[in-house]
Amino acid sequence: MATRSSPARPSSGQRGGGSSRTPRTTKTPVPRSKNSAAPPEGQLVWPVRLVVGIWQGLGHLIGGAIRRMGTDKSDMPLDERRDGAGLLFILLAFGTATFEWWGLGGPVATAVQSVFEGTFGWFSVMLPPMFLVFSVLVFRQPGNMATNNRVALGFSIMTLAGCALAQVAGGNPNIADGFEGISAAGGMVGVVAGGVVASVSPVLAIVVYSLVAFASILVLTNTPVRHIPARLQGIYETLMGTAPSRETASGHDQSYLYDHEEPAKKPRRSRAKAKAALEAAEDEGLALTEAFATPLIGSDDDASQETPSAAPSVRPGMRRPTRDELRADKIKARQGLPTTSEVYDVQAHDAEPVTEAIGMVAAAEPSFFDGNSAATQAMPAPPAMPPAPIPARSEQLQLSGDVTYTLPESDYLPAGPPGKDATAANDSVVAALTDTLQQFNVDAAVTGFSRGPTVTRYEIELAPGTKVERVTALSKNISYAVASSDVRILSPIPGKSAIGIEIPNADKEVVVLGDVLRSANARRTEHPMVMGVGKDVEGGFVVANLAKMPHLLVAGATGAGKSSFVNSMIVSILMRATPDEVRMVMVDPKRVELTAYEGVPHLITPIITNPKKAAEALQWVVREMDTRYDDLANFGFKHIDEFNKAVKAGSVHPPEGSKRVMRPYPYLLVIVDELADLMMVAPRDVEDSIVRITQLARAAGIHLVLATQRPSVDVVTGLIKANVPSRMAFATSSVTDSRVVLDQPGAEKLLGQGDALFLPMGKSKPVRVQGAWVTEAEIKAVVDHVKGQLQATYREDVAAEAPKKVIEDDIGDDLDLLLQATELVVTTQFGSTSMLQRKLRVGFAKAGRLMDLLESRGVVGPSEGSKARDVLVKPDDLAETLAAIRGDGDAGGGAGVVPGGEPAAPVDPMTAALAENANANHGWGGDLVADDLASRPQAVDYNDGDDEEGGEDAWSLTGR
Numbered sequence: 001m002a003t004r005s006s007p008a009r010p011s012s013g014q015r016g017g018g019s020s021r022t023p024r025t026t027k028t029p030v031p032r033s034k035n036s037a038a039p040p041e042g043q044l045v046w047p048v049r050l051v052v053g054i055w056q057g058l059g060h061l062i063g064g065a066i067r068r069m070g071t072d073k074s075d076m077p078l079d080e081r082r083d084g085a086g087l088l089f090i091l092l093a094f095g096t097a098t099f100e101w102w103g104l105g106g107p108v109a110t111a112v113q114s115v116f117e118g119t120f121g122w123f124s125v126m127l128p129p130m131f132l133v134f135s136v137l138v139f140r141q142p143g144n145m146a147t148n149n150r151v152a153l154g155f156s157i158m159t160l161a162g163c164a165l166a167q168v169a170g171g172n173p174n175i176a177d178g179f180e181g182i183s184a185a186g187g188m189v190g191v192v193a194g195g196v197v198a199s200v201s202p203v204l205a206i207v208v209y210s211l212v213a214f215a216s217i218l219v220l221t222n223t224p225v226r227h228i229p230a231r232l233q234g235i236y237e238t239l240m241g242t243a244p245s246r247e248t249a250s251g252h253d254q255s256y257l258y259d260h261e262e263p264a265k266k267p268r269r270s271r272a273k274a275k276a277a278l279e280a281a282e283d284e285g286l287a288l289t290e291a292f293a294t295p296l297i298g299s300d301d302d303a304s305q306e307t308p309s310a311a312p313s314v315r316p317g318m319r320r321p322t323r324d325e326l327r328a329d330k331i332k333a334r335q336g337l338p339t340t341s342e343v344y345d346v347q348a349h350d351a352e353p354v355t356e357a358i359g360m361v362a363a364a365e366p367s368f369f370d371g372n373s374a375a376t377q378a379m380p381a382p383p384a385m386p387p388a389p390i391p392a393r394s395e396q397l398q399l400s401g402d403v404t405y406t407l408p409e410s411d412y413l414p415a416g417p418p419g420k421d422a423t424a425a426n427d428s429v430v431a432a433l434t435d436t437l438q439q440f441n442v443d444a445a446v447t448g449f450s451r452g453p454t455v456t457r458y459e460i461e462l463a464p465g466t467k468v469e470r471v472t473a474l475s476k477n478i479s480y481a482v483a484s485s486d487v488r489i490l491s492p493i494p495g496k497s498a499i500g501i502e503i504p505n506a507d508k509e510v511v512v513l514g515d516v517l518r519s520a521n522a523r524r525t526e527h528p529m530v531m532g533v534g535k536d537v538e539g540g541f542v543v544a545n546l547a548k549m550p551h552l553l554v555a556g557a558t559g560a561g562k563s564s565f566v567n568s569m570i571v572s573i574l575m576r577a578t579p580d581e582v583r584m585v586m587v588d589p590k591r592v593e594l595t596a597y598e599g600v601p602h603l604i605t606p607i608i609t610n611p612k613k614a615a616e617a618l619q620w621v622v623r624e625m626d627t628r629y630d631d632l633a634n635f636g637f638k639h640i641d642e643f644n645k646a647v648k649a650g651s652v653h654p655p656e657g658s659k660r661v662m663r664p665y666p667y668l669l670v671i672v673d674e675l676a677d678l679m680m681v682a683p684r685d686v687e688d689s690i691v692r693i694t695q696l697a698r699a700a701g702i703h704l705v706l707a708t709q710r711p712s713v714d715v716v717t718g719l720i721k722a723n724v725p726s727r728m729a730f731a732t733s734s735v736t737d738s739r740v741v742l743d744q745p746g747a748e749k750l751l752g753q754g755d756a757l758f759l760p761m762g763k764s765k766p767v768r769v770q771g772a773w774v775t776e777a778e779i780k781a782v783v784d785h786v787k788g789q790l791q792a793t794y795r796e797d798v799a800a801e802a803p804k805k806v807i808e809d810d811i812g813d814d815l816d817l818l819l820q821a822t823e824l825v826v827t828t829q830f831g832s833t834s835m836l837q838r839k840l841r842v843g844f845a846k847a848g849r850l851m852d853l854l855e856s857r858g859v860v861g862p863s864e865g866s867k868a869r870d871v872l873v874k875p876d877d878l879a880e881t882l883a884a885i886r887g888d889g890d891a892g893g894g895a896g897v898v899p900g901g902e903p904a905a906p907v908d909p910m911t912a913a914l915a916e917n918a919n920a921n922h923g924w925g926g927d928l929v930a931d932d933l934a935s936r937p938q939a940v941d942y943n944d945g946d947d948e949e950g951g952e953d954a955w956s957l958t959g960r
């Protein structure tokens with residue numbers, strides 16, 4: 001959505017101390033008129049008036065024609081025009097071209113030519129296009145000083161470098177060589193700029209000035225040095241007509257996590273794209289100039305200013321626009337933007353080619369205030385529709401070579417209605433806020449607002465000397481004034497010296513997932529774990545890469561929008577990733593939320609609804625992670641991405657004699673729709689698994705998404721919180737819950753229905769987003785498509801029960817007491833029955849029985865009458881002993897005590913792990929036989945394509 005500035009910002013001069021109560025909205029700014037500096041025409045003598053009149057008339061004539069080219073800017077107010085200057089530059093362009101290019105002349109032309117050539121040498125042949133570009137800028141965007149100054153600076157640097165290079169090429173003449181000598185080289189500018197360096201070393205001069213010339217191109221094209229590779233690649237791809245490669249895409253993707261489509265991140269317009277824009281623009285009634293002007297000038301701000309858009313039309317029955325809207329509309333119309341008081345009358349697909357072609361993204365520009373202008377500045381709105389369909393990919397599935405898998409068509413997720421830029425409701429809130437500030441004598445003003453789908457963020461700027469607290473203390477009064485209890489104050493807006501007041505829109509909009517996935521940022525990368533999150537308060541699409549989170553906690557009260565978010569996430573994955581790329585484990589204890597996905601081939605196991613089974617599945621994920629880690633370590637890789645890349649490149653080979661076929665690992669996404677249910681059945685086990693997974697799984701390509709409607713400390717424990725760095729908080733029922741999720745208040749003020757605070761890893765301030773919405777029909781269509789291509793092949797071992805704990809019959813119900821007794825005896829190293837009686841508050845018979853059990857487990861020696869028994873286990877071995885008594889199968893290699901009483905030889909856990917690993921599931925380093933695998937439930941024939949073992953490859957997929 002657009003950001004627009006209201007006319008209400010006070011200049012420091014206007015503020016004049018805290019007592020000023022002048023309503024700022026009514027302040028008439030000084031018009032920014034070039035004429036105000038000049039003497040009134042009436043005071044000039046008539047011949048001068050005549051010349052000025054003719055000059056200006058001619059300027060307006062040519063300026064008018066140039067403004068009509070491309071996006072029509074012909075209604076630029078008179079006082080903003082600089083047609084006189086534009087005329088000067090255009091005359092300079094054609095004047096210099098007549099003698100420099102076309103060799104025409106006469107005495108005047110020859111004199112002027114001498115001046116130019118004496119000054120710039122033969123570099124003066126470059127002057128006509130520079131003047132021409134500049135004249136177009138001055139005619140079309142005289143007020144855009146940032147761009148105009150940058151272009152002027154770029155041309156100046158280029159001229160200096162060009163003249164210096166010409167100086168070297170011309171043999172480094174000096175003034176003594178006279179006009180002939182220096183005009184045949186770089187002119188006077190060349191002598192001054194390049195003479196000294198060229199006299200030291202011509203080669204050095206060529207290197208230095210070539211670099212300066214290159215720098216001038218960077219200035220002209222507004223290209224930061226770090227963007228050069230991306231720009232070059234863009235040019236290459238455009239020339240070759242290729243899409244970005246997967247590697248590049250993910251490479252780019254490394255750099256962002258939460259990706260708001262800021263103007264600075266807009267893709268560059270390439271010439272080919274500009275050409276496409278031109279063709280599309282002609283369809284849309286836009287003409288040539290816009291399409292070529294920006295690549296030539298190459299600035300992001302140009303692109304944002306020249307957003308072509310669907311031509312608006314007025315529908316019958318529409319309300320009359322307000323005066324503010326009309327003013328804003330006028331400016332927008334000049335910029336070729338859709339106007340606020342009109343409605344889009346263009347179908348989604350009509351708008352797409354244009355926006356795609358020029359690489360526009362839906363982005364909100366920061367609001368700005370022009371102290372000399374009273375007009376409400378409407379900044380470019382995002383395009384009515386996202387730019388292009390999600391690129392279709394068909395993949396040859398690697399795990400079953402003969403299956404070709406096509407990702408779902410973009411059409412499965414229809415476009416939503418265009419977002420609104422500003423409505424009358426926004427204007428009345430601005431008025432209410434301004435009134436409130438005035439009533440309480442706060443020297444501050446509403447300087448603009450940016451409208452998001454659910455809330456609008458109004459920006460308030462303070463006069464110097466006014467405390468921020470003066471505004472924040474007014475929160476209740478503001479709520480009262482705007483008749484909303486859900487007012488959230490941001491002080492300051494991150495990255496801005498302004499206070500943000502977020503107020504719900506009376507007319508909310510739904511953000512549909514299709515639009516988010518078709519946004520430029522989502523399409524910029526093919527990374528399979530990228531999901532559509534929603535839209536932020538400035539109307540920018542937010543996408544996030546789940547692989548970079550690397551784990552996400554989703555929390556919010558019931559009905560706040562968690563499940564809808566989880567649905568959007570899953571559908572994003574189904575839309576973008578093949579089952580080879582991403583596999584999922586879904587845990588849905590509520591049994592209703594995720595049933596729609598039952599049977600999709602991305603699932604590794606049927607949807608788990610039993611909390612106990614879910615806890616076991618998490619343990620499987622831990623084992624899976626360990627297996628992957630071992631594999632990475634054995635092959636010398638640090639991250640699964642590197643491993644996969646190497647496998648795809650064919651540079652990873654199984655050890656001699658192994659039948660293993662090397663295949664990339666898919667990402668594994670584990671989604672738990674209600675963590676509380678799991679924590680109720682097995683809090684310790686679930687927490688342990690989650691902590692282990694979250695601490696390590698990132699490199700193994702395993703990512704957790706934990707959703708809960710009970711973000712209390714017993715569900716989201718400190719340990720879980722510490723290890724799940726990214727958070728998505730939907731409306732919570734209390735500020736305490738908000739603190740549990742975000743470590744700060746705020747979520748309790750959210751509005752529900754998808755309104756959320758998104759805090760990706762590494763950010764300190766959450767971003768408010770309206771979550772993307774996907775309907776049941778859309779989900780069904782996508783799921784049907786996916787299931788229609790492949791059947792799910794489940795891995796048996798995920799849902800299989802973890803190795804059973806063997807509790808000896810003779811312990812019976814006394815396990816807890818026995819464990820306590822063991823702990824007591826081992827820590828005190830005192831085997832006394834009466835101590836057990838006292839400490840455990842049990843009778844003599846029970847204490848004696850416990851002591852017998854301890855003897856049978858080798859913890860204490862035999863009875864020696866009334867003497868205390870010998871304690872055979874050292875305190876260091878207590879943990880293993882307890883595990884053995886509990887019957888844990890994986891108790892650190894089985895050290896400690898074995899039933900039967902004989903202490904076993906202690907086994908180093910690391911040695912045990914290595915032994916396990918060496919014989920594990922990958923088929924290298926040993927000749928595995930089916931029995932080995934069968935007898936080893938944790939060792940899965942996982943990536944091994946060896947069908948001789950009777951079963952199908954666990955990852956293989958069957959086509960229909």
Ligand SMILES: Nc1ncnc2c1ncn2[C@@H]1O[C@H](COP(=O)(O)OP(=O)(O)OP(=O)(O)O)[C@@H](O)[C@H]1O
Binds near residue numbers: 559
């Ligand atoms: N992103 C969204 N856009 C629009 N409406 C939404 C969005 N998310 C949720 N809603 C609305 O809110 C309702 C509840 O959402 P949802 O079922 O996702 O909540 P929940 O937090 O999962 O609740 P529960 O915990 O009870 O399942 C939805 O039926 C829908 O009407």
